[in-house]
Amino acid sequence: MNDNIVIRVEGLTKQFGNFVAVNHISFDVSQGEIFGFLGANGAGKTTAMRMLCGLSVPTSGHATVAGYDVERQPELVKRNIGYMSQKFALYDDLTVTENLRLFGGIYRMSRRDIKLKTRQLLTELNLTNERNAMVRSLPLGWKQKLAFSLAIFHEPKIVFLDEPTGGVDPITRRQFWEMIYRAADRGITVFVTTHYMDEAEYCDRVSIMVDGHIKALDTPAMLKQMFNAPTMYDVFLALARQATRG
Amino acid sequence: MDQPIVIVNDVRKRYRRVEALRGVSMQVDEGEIFGLIGPDGAGKTSLLRILATLLLADGGTATVDGLDVRRDYRRIRQRIGYMPGRFSLYQDLTVQENLEFFATTFNTTIEHNRHLIDDIYQHIERFKRRRAGKLSGGMKQKLALCCALIHAPRVLLLDEPTTGVDPVSRKEFWEMLFKLRDRHGISILVSTPYMDEAMKCDRIALTQDGRFLTINTPQAITSSYAKSLWSVRSDRMHALLDDLRQWPGADTVFSFGETYHVTIKNGHDSEQLRSHIAHRGHNDIHIERIDASIEDAFMALGDNNTANVTL
Numbered sequence: 001m002n003d004n005i006v007i008r009v010e011g012l013t014k015q016f017g018n019f020v021a022v023n024h025i026s027f028d029v030s031q032g033e034i035f036g037f038l039g040a041n042g043a044g045k046t047t048a049m050r051m052l053c054g055l056s057v058p059t060s061g062h063a064t065v066a067g068y069d070v071e072r073q074p075e076l077v078k079r080n081i082g083y084m085s086q087k088f089a090l091y092d093d094l095t096v097t098e099n100l101r102l103f104g105g106i107y108r109m110s111r112r113d114i115k116l117k118t119r120q121l122l123t124e125l126n127l128t129n130e131r132n133a134m135v136r137s138l139p140l141g142w143k144q145k146l147a148f149s150l151a152i153f154h155e156p157k158i159v160f161l162d163e164p165t166g167g168v169d170p171i172t173r174r175q176f177w178e179m180i181y182r183a184a185d186r187g188i189t190v191f192v193t194t195h196y197m198d199e200a201e202y203c204d205r206v207s208i209m210v211d212g213h214i215k216a217l218d219t220p221a222m223l224k225q226m227f228n229a230p231t232m233y234d235v236f237l238a239l240a241r242q243a244t245r246g
Numbered sequence: 247m248d249q250p251i252v253i254v255n256d257v258r259k260r261y262r263r264v265e266a267l268r269g270v271s272m273q274v275d276e277g278e279i280f281g282l283i284g285p286d287g288a289g290k291t292s293l294l295r296i297l298a299t300l301l302l303a304d305g306g307t308a309t310v311d312g313l314d315v316r317r318d319y320r321r322i323r324q325r326i327g328y329m330p331g332r333f334s335l336y337q338d339l340t341v342q343e344n345l346e347f348f349a350t351t352f353n354t355t356i357e358h359n360r361h362l363i364d365d366i367y368q369h370i371e372r373f374k375r376r377r378a379g380k381l382s383g384g385m386k387q388k389l390a391l392c393c394a395l396i397h398a399p400r401v402l403l404l405d406e407p408t409t410g411v412d413p414v415s416r417k418e419f420w421e422m423l424f425k426l427r428d429r430h431g432i433s434i435l436v437s438t439p440y441m442d443e444a445m446k447c448d449r450i451a452l453t454q455d456g457r458f459l460t461i462n463t464p465q466a467i468t469s470s471y472a473k474s475l476w477s478v479r480s481d482r483m484h485a486l487l488d489d490l491r492q493w494p495g496a497d498t499v500f501s502f503g504e505t506y507h508v509t510i511k512n513g514h515d516s517e518q519l520r521s522h523i524a525h526r527g528h529n530d531i532h533i534e535r536i537d538a539s540i541e542d543a544f545m546a547l548g549d550n551n552t553a554n555v556t557l
Contacts, residue, residue: 040412041383086410140287166410167439169285169454169548170541174500181484195412196440198503220504231503233413240414245382 004031006157006189007052011061014047021047023212024061029205031157034180034190036200039209040240045193046162048209052191053160054078066157079107082151085162089147092136096127099135099150107154121149141172148179152188159183161192165199177202197233208236210243248276249312251401251433252297257306259292266292268456269306274401274435275449279427282437283444283540284453290437291331294405297435298328311400324352327394331405333386337379341370341389344378345396352397362430363392366422384415391422395432402426404436408443420446441541452544459547464540471538473497473509473546476516480528489526495519500545505532507542 007029014022022044029035039045050056052065054074063070066080090099097118104114122128125145135143144164151159161180165173177199184190192203200206200220207217216223216239220232227235252274259267267289274280282290295301297310299319308315310322335344345367349356360367370388373381378389387407394402402423408416420443426432436447444450444464452459452467460467480486483506490499490506495514500507510519516533523531538546 040414041410043412140285163410167286167406170441170545171500171548172285177501178487185484195410195416197413201503202501236413237417240412243414 005029006031006067007035007063007065007191009052009061009063012048012051012058012063013060014044014051014056015059020212022051025209025212025214026061027207027214027217029158029189029191031189032184032187033205034184034192034203036203036206037191037193037209038200038206038236039193040243042245043209043240043243044212045209049160049162049191049193052077053081053083080157082154082156082159083162084147084151084159084164086164086166087162090135090143090150093134095132095134096122096138096146097131099146100153103150103153109154117153121153125149141168141175144168144172144176145179148176148183152183156188158189158191161190163193163195165194165196173199197231197236200232200236206232208239210239211245215239215242250274251276251311252280252435253307253309254293254297255307257293257296257303257308259289259296259301259304265456267296267303270451270456270458271306272451272458272461274433276433277427277431278448279423279434279436279446281444281447281450282435282453283439283441283447283450283544284437285439287455288453289456290453291405294328294403294435294437298326298403299323300328324397325400326403327397327399327401328403329390329394329405329407331409333390335378335386335390335393338377340375340377341381342374344389344393348393349396354397356396359396359398362395362398362426365425366395367392383411384418387411387415387419388422391419395426399432401433401435404434406437406439408438408440416440416443441539441544444540450540452540452547454544454548459544467543468538468540471543471546473538475536475538475542476508476510476519477502477505477532477534477536478508478519478523479505479530479532480523481530482528485526486523486528489523489528490519493519493522495522498545502539502541507536509546 005028010026011024012022013024037045051058051070052063054070054077057071065077068076070077100118101114122131165176180190205219206223207214223235227238229235229238250273254270254272256269256271257267258269284290296303296315297308299315299322311325313322345356366388370385408419423434427434449463451461490496490508495511495518497509497511520531520533
């Protein structure tokens with residue numbers, strides 16, 4: 001047993017009628033790791049992620065996240081993770097500080113903590129002058145960075161990022177990854193999906209799902225060696241071409 | 247040469263305080279794939295909606311197939327196939343019903359223009375009785391393309407057709423576009439936030455903040471990159487990023503997959519760079535002069551004032 005394992009998945013399966021969306025997947029993720037969760041559309045990534053976040057009950061198999069069982073203790077799982085997706089991250093019609101207060105409240109942070117961390121975060125992001133601005137009025141790049149900071153505002157053990165950089169300009173996309181590095185260096189585990197294959201290179205380990213199965217899981221360097229491929233894009237193509245659904 | 251199929255001249259659009267288009271001009275030649283490449287909020291959707299006659303510009307003029315977008319909007323709609331960014335087919339109609347609906351709307355039949363969609367439709371034909379809302383992302387995208395083609399348009403306006411789509415499906419989608427261009431001579435104006443897709447276009451406009459940074463062939467854009475660009479790797483990549491940024495000769499340092507792309511200021515060279523990082527304790531140092539990609543070019547041309555917020 002390794003005490004540093006914060007996500008443990010064993011034979012996790014989800015079936016909708018006859019359709020096996022996630023088929024007996026198993027893997028571990030260690031504390032502070034940046035874990036890339038890749039796959040073609042329809043491979044089962046979203047379904048697997050929803051189970052890990054305690055939002056969907058597995059048909060069979062087990063998973064513990066931050067030490068809690070996703071099936072029996074979903075509320076404790078939710079309290080110990082952060083989540084950000086491209087589709088939902090912030091309330092557009094609340095101000096920057098209102099968003100922070102709302103999320104801090106949801107995660108049961110004390111008023112004092114919320115106040116303290118809000119000041120700290122606004123300074124870090126250079127957003128102090130914009131603190132009373134509606135989130136809607138911020139440039140997209142700022143929003144994405146704010147959304148990530150918000151997802152880890154309550155210092156979760158793990159943060160789930162679902163295509164966090166879609167549609168973002170190239171410079172902001174790189175700054176965003178530098179924020180991910182810093183969070184990982186602080187010990188926060190990062191579980192991330194992306195369709196940008198250069199971003200797969202930034203992960204410590206990468207898993208690739210095809211038709212509900214995990215077909216490959218290793219460091220980017222090892223995967224490239226195994227598939228005799230120059231880039232992660234080629235690794236992905238080699239694997240995803242085997243897919244029959246999607 | 248024929249008249250360009252799309253002509254955009256000094257088009258402006260403002261939403262309250264946001265200037266979505268700050269006077270842009272471009273032309274799409276007959277039979278080419280023209281890409282609008284840029285992040286969200288660059289103005290791509292506004293321009294496509296103006297050309298699709300769904301939005302009025304505040305200023306400037308635009309024509310599609312020689313017709314004015316303001317005056318001749320009804321005739322333009324017969325000649326364009328528009329695929330909006332959000333899936334906009336009828337979710338509770340089947341695949342076949344959607345296709346029949348769009349064919350009927352344009353006074354034609356599926357059979358009449360079957361040759362145009364055959365290559366694409368064969369991927370989804372086995373699901374023709376499935377409701378559109380129940381299709382996977384890749385299938386929805388193929389159906390939407392079929393519906394945009396069923397009235398045999400002269401030009402396709404595609405708003406981010408590959409956003410959120412995995413690399414394999416994206417590759418397939420581009421192969422379909424090539425066929426439409428090469429076999430059927432359809433002109434295509436397509437927007438995308440994926441910089442790598444720029445290389446698949448005949449010409450592109452790099453778009454940011456309501457402006458075109460440049461318009462040219464992707465090859466011309468990358469080859470006119472003026473800075474001295476180097477790829478750098480070492481055994482300690484996390485530490486290398488900070489060490490590179492602290493070197494006075496480094497102009498910009500950005501991560502690019504498994505390496506960093508560094509531009510070197512005038513008066514400095516790569517040997518100085520090598521000794522700087524060697525002094526900081528790096529081993530297995532690889533430094534190599536490289537050609538710019540579209541993404542390098544975009545970052546060099548772009549206005550970094552908004553993007554470069556200190557973290």
